[in-house]
């Protein structure tokens with residue numbers, strides 16, 4: 001059964017930060033990555049987005065070695081939301097348009113944009129300044145922007161860290177529904193056990209064996 | 224140059240001008256600003272370098288040899304590039320150093336050739352009386368421009384790392400991801416030259432023109448030269464900085480379009 005395999009990670013090492021011997025991530029699933037701070041969650045996600053390349057080992061995307069796939073083309077289909085929300089100077093609309101521009105895709109009309117903002121539980125107009133938004137609003141604007149892109153895989157690095165629990169549930173609920181509608185895959189880093197329990201169809205815990213154990217063994221072996 | 228209305232400054236009067244340096248040293252001392260050493264060194268070096276330059280230029284003007292003129296230009300170019308490396312404030316990667324050298328040489332040479340052969344058009348083409356001071360101005364200003372853009376580029380790439388990486392994660396082309404910062408670096412490198420043009424003739428007379436007028440050249444002729452020199456400087460700064468910036472940003476990405484804010488080696 002290789003057909004439902006999205007990512008296959010084989011013997012991957014990044015410095016002393018991350019050591020993943022064997023990990024499969026499946027298509028059209030919601031996969032949650034957990035682990036204590038500094039466990040290498042963001043590093044793992046950046047590998048999938050080809051923001052970094054492993055020192056050794058290999059990553060396969062839909063069966064093809066990731067190292068042979070053009071980075072920019074790959075990232076346009078496997079988009080990643082950075083841990084720090086990316087807000088450009090300008091209005092909310094400018095920020096949404098920036099997503100299409102950077103992603104190299106065709107923008108939607110204002111009605112779609114407004115709805116996207118509304119779906120993220122924001123009561124803001126498109127022409128409002130994005131710079132004055134609160135931390136949580138910036139995070140939701142970044143979420144709205146990435147969801148407007150027609151990607152195959154969505155990688156979210158702690159997307160709701162700045163949101164209160166009620167908003168978090170509503171925003172993620174909407175995100176999950178849209179992902180399922182698009183038949184896309186979602187990989188999400190979260191600190192919240194509750195979120196992971198509620199939404200994850202697959203779980204990767206970087207604080208647990210085999211990741212933790214291998215790390216320790218290797219560190220010891222290296223000394 | 225021709226009529227001798229210029230007053231030769233007597234030696235003791237020239238020395239008296241150094242009282243200004245003394246004044247600044249006293250101010251630094253009184254205010255407790257630790258700069259007097261640097262100022263003293265600067266005053267000393269300025270004097271020494273200019274005296275040497277004076278003799279060397281006299282010698283070069285008398286010889287008027289094409290190879291010597293070109294040699295002087297090359298030396299200036301080398302010194303300017305070295306100064307940029309020094310002034311950049313951080314350790315530059317080998318690739319970045321190459322890019323700086325290429326854009327300095329290409330940008331200034333193009334402007335110098337255009338300026339000397341089209342705008343001023345003097346004979347013989349290597350006449351050091353024209354070639355050397357014009358090259359000095361063009362190379363000096365491009366040097367300042369590139370220094371500013373190097374600093375600005377390195378600073379914003381470091382402080383805006385998250386923004387640039389965030390854009391890449393969405394599938395941005397490296398060029399698009401750094402565009403705002405690259406544009407800003409270009410702007411801040413060219414802006415001093417533009418501001419300089421705004422105040423020209425009203426707030427101050429530039430050094431070259433002051434020198435020319437003092438040595439007896441008519442203000443109208445001095446202005447003709449000043450105008451073309453300023454436009455030449457603008458062109459040279461613009462050209463060398465845009466070359467630098469267009470070539471430089473590639474040094475910060477590897478073939479996998481991954482970003483290195485300090486420049487890859």
Ligand SMILES: Nc1ncnc2c1ncn2[C@@H]1O[C@H](COP(=O)(O)OP(=O)(O)O)[C@@H](O)[C@H]1O
Nearest residue numbers: 015017035036037038039040041042043044206
């Ligand atoms: N570019 C880097 N160079 C060196 N160390 C890094 C780099 N990025 C992250 N690290 C280190 O790797 C570890 C894992 O980082 P990260 O993947 O961001 O963890 P997490 O997202 O799980 O909190 C941390 O100890 C961090 O300091």
Ligand SMILES: [Mg+2]
Nearest residue numbers: 041042043083
């Ligand atoms: Mg992280």
